[in-house]
Amino acid sequence: MQKFIVYILFIFLLPSALFGEGFPGLVLFSQSQGQGPSKTVLLNNLEQKVKIWNHNESAIGVPHLNTDGSIILQLKSSDHFFGNTRGPVGGVFKKLDYNGDIKWSFDFYNENYHPHHDFEILPNGNILTIGWEKKSFSEGINAGRVNIENEIWPLVIHEIRPPFNRDIEIIWKWHLWDHIIQDQDSTLNNYGIIKNHPELININIGEFTSLSEGDWLHTNAIAYNEQLDQIIISSRHLSEIFIIDHSTTIEQASEHTGGNSNKGGDILYRWGNPINYGRGTIDDQKLNAQHGAHWIPQYFPGSGNIIMFNNNPSDATGTNNQFGNSSVVELVPPIDVGGNYIISDSLAFGPIDYEWEYGGDDTFFSHFQSGAYRLLNGNTIITSTQEKNIFEIDSLGNKVWEYDLELSDIQPGYTARAKKYGLNYLDNIMGDIYIDNQIDIYDFLMALEIFILDEYLQKIDFNNDSQIDQTDINYMIGRILNLLMETN
Numbered sequence: 422m423q424k425f426i427v428y429i430l431f432i433f434l435l436p437s438a439l440f441g442e443g444f445p446g447l448v449l450f451s452q453s454q455g456q457g458p459s460k461t462v463l464l465n466n467l468e469q470k471v472k473i474w475n476h477n478e479s480a481i482g483v484p485h486l487n488t489d490g491s492i493i494l495q496l497k498s499s500d501h502f503f504g505n506t507r508g509p510v511g512g513v514f515k516k517l518d519y520n521g522d523i524k525w526s527f528d529f530y531n532e533n534y535h536p537h538h539d540f541e542i543l544p545n546g547n548i549l550t551i552g553w554e555k556k557s558f559s560e561g562i563n564a565g566r567v568n569i570e571n572e573i574w575p576l577v578i579h580e581i582r583p584p585f586n587r588d589i590e591i592i593w594k595w596h597l598w599d600h601i602i603q604d605q606d607s608t609l610n611n612y613g614i615i616k617n618h619p620e621l622i623n624i625n626i627g628e629f630t631s632l633s634e635g636d637w638l639h640t641n642a643i644a645y646n647e648q649l650d651q652i653i654i655s656s657r658h659l660s661e662i663f664i665i666d667h668s669t670t671i672e673q674a675s676e677h678t679g680g681n682s683n684k685g686g687d688i689l690y691r692w693g694n695p696i697n698y699g700r701g702t703i704d705d706q707k708l709n710a711q712h713g714a715h716w717i718p719q720y721f722p723g724s725g726n727i728i729m730f731n732n733n734p735s736d737a738t739g740t741n742n743q744f745g746n747s748s749v750v751e752l753v754p755p756i757d758v759g760g761n762y763i764i765s766d767s768l769a770f771g772p773i774d775y776e777w778e779y780g781g782d783d784t785f786f787s788h789f790q791s792g793a794y795r796l797l798n799g800n801t802i803i804t805s806t807q808e809k810n811i812f813e814i815d816s817l818g819n820k821v822w823e824y825d826l827e828l829s830d831i832q833p834g835y836t837a838r839a840k841k842y843g844l845n846y847l848d849n850i851m852g853d854i855y856i857d858n859q860i861d862i863y864d865f866l867m868a869l870e871i872f873i874l875d876e877y878l879q880k881i882d883f884n885n886d887s888q889i890d891q892t893d894i895n896y897m898i899g900r901i902l903n904l905l906m907e908t909n
Contacts, residue, residue, distance in 0.1 A: 443813050443822035444796045445899045447471060447846065450804070450811065450839035451480030451494065452831055460831055461492055465896060468824055469884045473831070474521050481511035482539040483792070483838045490519030490847055493548075495540050502532040503553055503574060504634065509837070511536045514548065516583070525584050534577050538641045539837075541652075543580070547592055550579045551643045551654060553636065554596060565603030565611060566624050574635035575601075578643070578652065580667075595652075595665060595686050597622060597638070599675040616699030619764060620677075620687035626697045627658045641790070642729075644715030649760070650681060651689065655714040655729065659697055660706060662714045662729070664690040664754075664762070682761065690754055690762040692727075695769035705769065707750075709733040713792025713838050717751075722799040722816070726751050726776060730791040730803070730838075733781070742788035742807070748780035749793040749803055779803075779818055785810070792838030802841045811839045844900040852881055852900050860900045868897045 443466055453459030459480045463472040478496035485493040498512040512530035517523060530536060534552045541549040554577035556564075561573040580593035602613045602621035615623050627637055642655040650668040655661075666680040666689055673679030674686035682689055693708030695701030714729035734745035755763040755771045764770050779801070787807035794802050799816040809826035826836060845860055852860045852868070868881045872889050881889060883896040 444798045444800045444802075444841060444843075445903045446796070446841045446843050448802070448811065448824070448839050448841045449484055449486050449492075450836040451482075451484050452826065452829070452834045452836050453479040459834065461494065462831060464824065465883065466822060466899075467892065467895075469892065470831070471883055472519065472885055474517050476515065476517070478513060481509040481537070481837075483840060485540075485542045486840070486842060486846070488846060491524065492517050493542060495536065495550075498528065498530055498535070501530065501535050503535050503555065504572070509538050511538070511540070511550075512552075514540075514583070527584055527589050529579070529581060529589065534579075536579075539643050541643050541645050543645055544647050546583065548581050548583060549643055549645060549652065550581065551640045552577050552579065554598065555635070556598065563609070564598070564601060564624055565606050565609050567605055568625065568628065572635040573637055576638055576640050576654065576656075578654070593667070593669075593671055593674065595674045600677075600687055614699075616767075619691065619698045619700065619770070620684065620689075621698075622663075622688070623697060623699075627656075629658075641712050642714050642792075646716045648719060648725075653714050653716065653727065655711055657710045657712070657732075659694060660708045660710060661691055661693040661697055662708070662711070662727070663688050690770055692752065692754070692770050698769075700767070700769040707731075707774070710788075712790055715794075717795045721795050721797055723751060723777075723795055726753050728793055728795055728801075730787070730793050731781075732787055732789070732791060734786075734788045745786050745788060746781055746783060747786045747791065747805065748778050749801060750775045751777040751795075779814060790835070790837045794838075794840055796841055797843060802839060804836060804838045806835050806837060809835060811836070813841070844896065844903040852883075852897055860897075862901065865897050865901060868894060 445466060448464040451459060451461045457479060458477050461474040461480060461484045462470055465471050474492060481495040481497055493516050495511040496513040496515060498510060501510050512535055513528055515523060515526040534554050536550040536552040539551055553574035556573045558571055561569045566573060576597040578595040579591055582590040582592055600621050601624045602611050602618050603624045604615050606612060629637060638659060639657040640654055641657050644653045651664050652667050653662060653664050665686060666682045669680035669685060676685040677687050679685045694706045708731055710732040712730045712732060714727060717723040717726050717728055728751045731748050731750050733747055752772055753776045757763050785805045785808060787805045790806040791804050796802060800813050802813045804811050811824045812820055813822040815821050852864055871878050872894050877889055881893050881897060883893045
């Protein structure tokens with residue numbers, strides 16, 4: 422009876438007492454030191470570990486959480502063929518169920534290409550990878566690259582189908598090498614006037630971090646927009662983001678026509694550093710070594726806008742990684758009524774500035790990785806990787822939740838980016854006692870009964886501590902409140 426009275430009172434006190442102003446949800450991130458075993462963690466607002474997955478390889482980039490409680494990871498490969506590479510080298514993909522059992526696993530790399538940094542899960546379950554594609558010294562010279570002493574590794578994107586009881590399959594691919602231009606050698610087929618072709622990448626912009634490495638672009642993020650059927654990619658070394666058409670065939674992706682935009686695999690939109698295509702100066706540069714570029718999802722505040730973490734180090738080459746002023750920025754790409762990105766014959770792609778910016782002073786700084794995601798209630802969750810810090814701000818810039826990885830008892834290490842999901846995201850596995858694909862008062866009453874009777878049900882053991890206690894009931898209530906907020 423005492424427990425019952427406590428929870429009648431708790432129902433009325435929960436919203437302010439439990440969650441404050443932070444979005445009620447579950448935070449997912451992988452934590453690793455870059456080598457050896459690592460962990461992927463599902464964390465609640467009370468900083469309790471709802472679930473921990475262990476894996477023998479170091480996690481690369483951001484894990485993906487499925488609604489059935491399984492996760493998909495990119496992990497560090499045991500070997501690679503790309504010399505002295507910098508940055509997270511992936512190529513090993515695994516799906517683990519909620520219990521940590523491997524559902525499938527495969528390697529996707531060879532001497533010609535190697536995924537790294539990031540990946541994206543498409544609505545159909547396929548995987549988008551960003552990777553290095555090896556081009557020899559002579560191929561670089563023959564393409565008009567001037568500043569080169571060894572191999573060059575341009576970007577290749579693969580869409581692959583995971584091995585659902587069959588071999589993996591390459592569904593679609595895009596090669597940056599098909600969309601380059603240069604103005605140094607008029608005898609080559611890719612010769613042209615740079616400023617007249619913003620749809621192409623100048624092979625002579627950007628410096629290698631080291632001429633012994635081929636990592637020319639250092640692509641660090643990929644994201645997909647289902648409504649537009651487009652892909653966004655981020656290049657640290659060029660301080661620029663690019664959007665390409667995913668609706669093309671493989672053949673059209675290598676050409677300059679075809680697809681929904683009828684531009685083939687050419688660049689549809691680019692932003693951040695217009696000097697790269699001859700339509701700006703250093704004063705027009707808005708991005709510097711950015712990470713985590715993606716569209717804000719449909720129905721979220723700022724839907725359709727692009728948000729990213731602008732690292733803005735004082736030295737983008739990595740020689741001095743201790744100084745800089747990072748910020749999270751949001752921009753509104755200029756699109757006409759036909760869905761085309763607007764650009765004049767002589768000016769750069771707009772906008773001329775951010776729609777919104779948080780930071781840019783000494784509030785936080787990370788030289789590498791990091792990211793930000795808009796949440797359904799308008800809050801933004803931010804990862805400052807170098808500082809080993811994950812925090813959430815409201816629409817006014819007030820910090821409403823924070824998790825310090827340095828104080829974590831999980832293991833030392835960094836995390837590339839943390840994502841936050843609504844509490845009802847895992848309806849198919851957690852809390853749905855009635856198994857009717859929804860969380861409502863009936864599930865809560867059954868959960869409360871189990872709690873009062875001191876019984877156990879794994880489906881409502883949210884913090885995975887082998888008991889049903891006050892925290893589990895709190896989160897059952899939070900899931901119901903979150904569902905109500907999303908439906909209203």
